[in-house]
Amino acid sequence: MQVPLIRLQCGANSYDWGKKGQSSAAAKFAAATPADGFTVQDEKPYAELWMGTHPSNPSKDVRTQRTLLDLVQDNQALMGTEISEKFGHKLPFLFKVLSIGKALSIQAHPNKKLAEQLHAKDSKNYPDDNHKPEMTIAITPFDGLCGFRPLAEISHFFSSVQALKKLVGEKEVEEFQAAIKGKETSEKTEDEETNKKALQKVFGALMNSKKEDVEKASKELIVEAEKEGQDFAGGGGPSNEGQELADLVVRLDKQFPGDIGLFVLFFLNYVKLEVGEAMFLKADDIHAYLSGDIIECMAASDNVVRAGFTPKFKDVDTLISMLTYSYAPISEQKMDPVDYPYVTLNATAYSSGSAATLYDPPIEEFSVVKTDLKKKGAKATFEQIAGPSIFICTSGNGKISVGPTSEEVKPGYVYFVGATAEVVLESEDTDFTTFKAFCEL
Ligand SMILES: NNC(=O)[C@@H](O)[C@H](O)[C@H](O)COP(=O)(O)O
Ligand SMILES: [Zn+2]
Numbered sequence: 550m551q552v553p554l555i556r557l558q559c560g561a562n563s564y565d566w567g568k569k570g571q572s573s574a575a576a577k578f579a580a581a582t583p584a585d586g587f588t589v590q591d592e593k594p595y596a597e598l599w600m601g602t603h604p605s606n607p608s609k610d611v612r613t614q615r616t617l618l619d620l621v622q623d624n625q626a627l628m629g630t631e632i633s634e635k636f637g638h639k640l641p642f643l644f645k646v647l648s649i650g651k652a653l654s655i656q657a658h659p660n661k662k663l664a665e666q667l668h669a670k671d672s673k674n675y676p677d678d679n680h681k682p683e684m685t686i687a688i689t690p691f692d693g694l695c696g697f698r699p700l701a702e703i704s705h706f707f708s709s710v711q712a713l714k715k716l717v718g719e720k721e722v723e724e725f726q727a728a729i730k731g732k733e734t735s736e737k738t739e740d741e742e743t744n745k746k747a748l749q750k751v752f753g754a755l756m757n758s759k760k761e762d763v764e765k766a767s768k769e770l771i772v773e774a775e776k777e778g779q780d781f782a783g784g785g786g787p788s789n790e791g792q793e794l795a796d797l798v799v800r801l802d803k804q805f806p807g808d809i810g811l812f813v814l815f816f817l818n819y820v821k822l823e824v825g826e827a828m829f830l831k832a833d834d835i836h837a838y839l840s841g842d843i844i845e846c847m848a849a850s851d852n853v854v855r856a857g858f859t860p861k862f863k864d865v866d867t868l869i870s871m872l873t874y875s876y877a878p879i880s881e882q883k884m885d886p887v888d889y890p891y892v893t894l895n896a897t898a899y900s901s902g903s904a905a906t907l908y909d910p911p912i913e914e915f916s917v918v919k920t921d922l923k924k925k926g927a928k929a930t931f932e933q934i935a936g937p938s939i940f941i942c943t944s945g946n947g948k949i950s951v952g953p954t955s956e957e958v959k960p961g962y963v964y965f966v967g968a969t970a971e972v973v974l975e976s977e978d979t980d981f982t983t984f985k986a987f988c989e990l
Pocket of ligand 1: 564597645653654656683836838845847853855859861
């Protein structure tokens, strides 16, 4: 039986923080596939291209206009019966392109148990009952806030950023610094527990500041940042990023004047990803993406608990109570991609040093392979897998073939490939880049 190769029509969400018009990769990629009435408007923000079966923005088969959700529910072989049954006859992952023009919300995504509770209590703001661990791969330079910093860095900022110390409260800061003193890097369980409790207490003190106090403190923070430059925040702590932090605070204040997020920034790792670099966020990890175009893959959910940098619904108490309060340098969140072994590259490909790179997070719902073919005629043949795949091309022209069926591929083209298909990608260009999200148990 011929495994189908299905061209998908995918929708773009216009959240406030998206890049505008044609500058948005999400908009350009959505417009690459005909969709009745979709045209890119210059002044409109386009934040996310969604590829998958999530009901909030379901992808469709271009030819039949049926949703991918319908197709995989009608034919369990498309996902492979085992995966189809395990994940309730819908794709286990949601695959996205994000084009970030300004900061996303200070957010975290609930674990499975909390997601079920939030969805049952408030299905409008929590649209499904699933967890949402997620992985980010930079397709342009990216920066973001991700995970709590090492405690000594947070303590350093309490001592060196006057506006922060004043807003949180001298007593709360001193209590925190006393609680962690001498234990900041202890690996003893009881010390880690004490540290996490102290971090939750002082973070809660910040998050429960009065709005008028935050607005007043943010004005003082900007004055401090602009006056001190490289010496700001005590020279920026161990990574000596004083000027960079000062610039970041000023940049974010322009996007969200007087926002609590300006102070959360000192609790979180400031991370930069170069093209091809990636990071993984477990459920309940606090983060806020700030700029760049990324490929994002996540368990199939749209549950976001927000607390700052957003006009959307905020749920501060839930965020404070759900976080893991694990703290670590960003190196522990960055991923180490490896060569993907289940692909054969033809001689042309080897001569051009192309590669298939696997980003494999520690969860079962998805992995992603990036394939870079840098020469006309370069070919990558993917062995069959017992699960579903979605391919998207982010640059260059080429072809995708499954059995006797061959289709053209251009930037923004998205294809669903059913289980047990061998897939051949062939470049017609000097830089044909695709990303494949897939699930196999
Ligand atoms: N970290 N990235 C994500 O979680 C994306 O998949 C989410 O869709 C966005 O974070 C949603 O952000 P807003 O709620 O609009 O601020
Ligand atoms: Zn997120």
